[in-house]
Amino acid sequence: VLSVAQNFDFFYFVQQWPGSYCDTKQSCCYPTTGKPAADFGIHGLWPNYNDGTYPSNCDPNNLYDQSKISDLISRMQQDWPTLACPSNSGTTFWSHEWDKHGTCSESNLDQHGYFKATLNLKSKFDLLQILQNGGINPDGGSYSLSSIKTTISNAIGYTPWIECNSDADGNNQLYQIYLCVDKSGSNLIKCPIFPNGQCASTIRFPSF
Numbered sequence: 775v776l777s778v779a780q781n782f783d784f785f786y787f788v789q790q791w792p793g794s795y796c797d798t799k800q801s802c803c804y805p806t807t808g809k810p811a812a813d814f815g816i817h818g819l820w821p822n823y824n825d826g827t828y829p830s831n832c833d834p835n836n837l838y839d840q841s842k843i844s845d846l847i848s849r850m851q852q853d854w855p856t857l858a859c860p861s862n863s864g865t866t867f868w869s870h871e872w873d874k875h876g877t878c879s880e881s882n883l884d885q886h887g888y889f890k891a892t893l894n895l896k897s898k899f900d901l902l903q904i905l906q907n908g909g910i911n912p913d914g915g916s917y918s919l920s921s922i923k924t925t926i927s928n929a930i931g932y933t934p935w936i937e938c939n940s941d942a943d944g945n946n947q948l949y950q951i952y953l954c955v956d957k958s959g960s961n962l963i964k965c966p967i968f969p970n971g972q973c974a975s976t977i978r979f980p981s982f
């Protein structure tokens with residue numbers, strides 16, 4: 775039997791702030807199902823190696839099949855909305871994430887298990903609520919990177935990674951939050967390695 779299953783060490787669970795995707799020079803398109811909630815949305819659950827490299831597109835024979843997750847679609851529309859143009863229902867984003875990343879964890883999670891685990895992580899760790907409890911609100915204000923990281927780590931027990939991007943005026947802002955998850959897809963762990971990339975020491979948290 776030819777096996778294409780890859781080993782990996784852990785997952786990055788990545789969430790995006792829609793306000794920071796949409797206020798860029800490139801702008802965004804809302805999904806055909808309507809404007810997403812003003813909440814973090816899932817970007818993906820990405821298998822990774824401890825040295826920072828990662829596998830991708832691991833199994834061309836197990837491509838995205840939406841009929842396998844029909845019971846999850848309303849949760850996907852709510853918690854995993856696409857903001858890319860042209861406007862579409864989300865299928866393009868979800869299939870990209872499964873084909874590129876999900877197939878590399880298929881030894882642990884099948885397609886249904888992968889999407890369900892990702893949705894459950896989002897429900898379990900409410901990053902917007904955590905930030906707001908710490909006085910960090912998506913109001914266009916500026917916050918220190920360290921206060922954002924400390925507020926999250928105090929609430930969940932692990933230090934997150936923050937990815938920044940620039941709005942149309944060039945202001946550095948909070949774009950994505952990375953948490954590390956064990957291979958089962960259900961428990962947070964201390965990140966074995968952090969991604970690369972720069973944030974200013976003070977960053978904006980735009981509204982959406």
Ligand code: 5GP
Pocket residue numbers: 786820821822826827828829874969
């Ligand atoms: P970017 O270059 O915009 O940071 O990332 C482009 C894409 O590369 C991401 O959407 C993701 O699919 C993949 N990627 C970037 N960094 C990582 C990483 O550290 N781990 C994994 N697994 N994928 C990554």
Ligand code: 5GP
Pocket residue numbers: 790795817818855856857858866867870871874
């Ligand atoms: P990655 O390769 O980084 O995991 O995913 C990025 C790909 O997903 C790009 O091809 C991008 O066009 C597509 N995509 C669709 N919807 C979204 C979205 O809402 N956010 C991001 N970051 N990428 C999206």
Ligand code: 5GP
Pocket residue numbers: 919923934935936937938970971972973974975
């Ligand atoms: P420190 O170890 O003092 O917290 O940070 C060292 C350097 O890494 C600083 O330049 C800081 O801006 C950067 N850094 C620390 N945490 C993060 C993060 O979560 N995201 C990004 N993009 N940079 C960070």
